[in-house]
Amino acid sequence: VAASAGAAGVGVGSMAKKLPDGERITLIVDNTTFSVNASMLTAQPQTMLGRMFSSGLEFTHPNERGEYEVADGISHTVFRAILEYYRSGVIRCPPTVSVLELREACDYLLIPFNAETIRCQNLRGLLHELSNEGASIQFEAFLESLILPLMVDAARQGHRECHIVVLSEDDTIDWDEEYPPQMGEEDCQTVANTAMYRFFKYIENRDVAKQVLKDRGLKKIRLGIEGYPTYKEKIKRRASGRVEVIYNYLQRPFIHMSWEKEEAKSRHVDFQCVKSKSVTNLAEATADPALELDSAGNPLPQRHFEISHEPEAEPFLRPEALLDGEEGAIGGMLANADEIGGRPGGGGGGAGAGPVAGGGPAAMLDGVPQ
Structure with missing residues (x-):
């Protein structure tokens, strides 16, 4: 590949002038050596190899054995076919090489790829590449x-x-x-x-x-x-x-x-929400609460809580039945303590099982007369 070697490399412009006619150089492509005549390459100055081995602004330099490593990434089979262009002006595509691979190699080495320079058995592949070139233009x-x-x-x-x-x-x-x-x-x-x-x-x-x-x-x-x-x-x-x-x-x-x-950025909207500690807007205070969604995106049923300012009543037991419309000692109001102790039939019962207020019949507690 053509590289600007600068002062570290050997200027090919000066080297090309020193090479006599018929001087051969060694090229290494895909770990394969090719011995070619330098004048054959310089006869096509519009190609990459012609520029590399002719005087001008571009330079290249050999390795320690005096060999030139060129055409990196190109197979030796394709390069052997491309060298025919410098000999006869025509490249014959090998049957084992695709037309696309040959086309890419020609583009890399600045060799014209057209109907005059390419001969191929696969006409469909050749015409397809020619159509792509024409369509681009x-x-x-x-x-x-x-x-x-x-x-x-x-x-x-x-x-x-x-x-x-x-x-x-x-x-x-x-x-x-x-x-x-x-x-x-x-x-x-x-x-x-x-x-x-x-x-x-x-x-x-x-x-x-x-x-x-x-x-x-x-x-x-x-x-x-x-x-x-x-x-x-x-x-x-x-x-x-x-x-x-x-x-x-x-x-x-x-x-x-x-x-x-x-x-x-044109389609991105940045929503930054800051939770307020107080509600200063009447509309915000009366607004519907935000809906809670489940993992599938469906709204969850709202939970209602009843708030009462009255103290919570303690649980109590009610008797199974009330007699004569009177309130029993357990379910209703209790009589005064002296009335319980001094009323006939009181029996000195406790407050939890005393007689009914007013001296009436005794209440039934769990079905047992008291």
């Missing part, structure tokens, strides 16, 4: 002449993304001014160009275009096919009086891209 032209002006227009309006639908020049657009169609995108722009419309009907071309837009620094890139309303087909009037316009939709390519730098 063609889309660059579409981008500069047709797409970029629409993006600039959107940017001047303060937008940071653009949605463009590619129409054919034969498409007729006739929308009702009072009842326009509902569009999925708020700011949808259109460009009528038949050549670009045909270009995007191939999914491989859309992949190439997406890569070109990505290399140009754009984000959130989407390319595909969507329905686009063209003209009115009929108008329906509902029983409620509402008018419904039916449009004819055509499948057309679209491009969506964004140049927003802080898209994550």
Whole structure:
């Protein structure tokens, strides 16, 4: 690989001048040595190897054995095929090498990859790579002449993304001014160009275009096919009086891209809640309490608490029955202590089992006469 060796390396510019015609150099690629004529490489100065071994601003230096390690990452099989370009100007792709691998090696070594320089048994693979190269060049032209002006227009309006639908020049657009169609995108722009419309009907071309837009620094890139309303087909009037316009939709390519730098911050809302110790607002005091949610996000049933200012009553036992409407000693009011002790039939009973107030019949406590 060409490297700026600087003062530490041996300048190939001076070395190339010292090499006589026919001088051979040793190249190491993939742990394999190749002995080639230096003048054969310098005859193609537009390639990387030609620049490395010709006078100029670029330098390289050999190892301790005088060998040059070049083409890092390229297999020796591919490099052997590439050396044929310096001999005959044509590269024959080996059957064990994919066209994509050969294409990447040619791009790395700055060797032209086209129909004049490449011979391959796999025509499908060769034509696919040639189409990718042509599609990249063609889309660059579409981008500069047709797409970029629409993006600039959107940017001047303060937008940071653009949605463009590619129409054919034969498409007729006739929308009702009072009842326009509902569009999925708020700011949808259109460009009528038949050549670009045909270009995007191939999914491989859309992949190439997406890569070109990505290399140009754009984000959130989407390319595909969507329905686009063209003209009115009929108008329906509902029983409620509402008018419904039916449009004819055509499948057309679209491009969506964004140049927003802080898209994550634009969609983030920071809620900072501080719990107040006092309620100073009447509306806050009467507001509904916040709902408690379970792990599934469903509201939990609210719990109600009754608050009373009266002291809590102690538990007591009531007799099984009351006689003559009188209150028993346990369930009702107790008589005075002297009445209990001096009334006939009192029997000197205690307060918990004394006779009924007023000298009436004795109450029944647990079914036993007292």
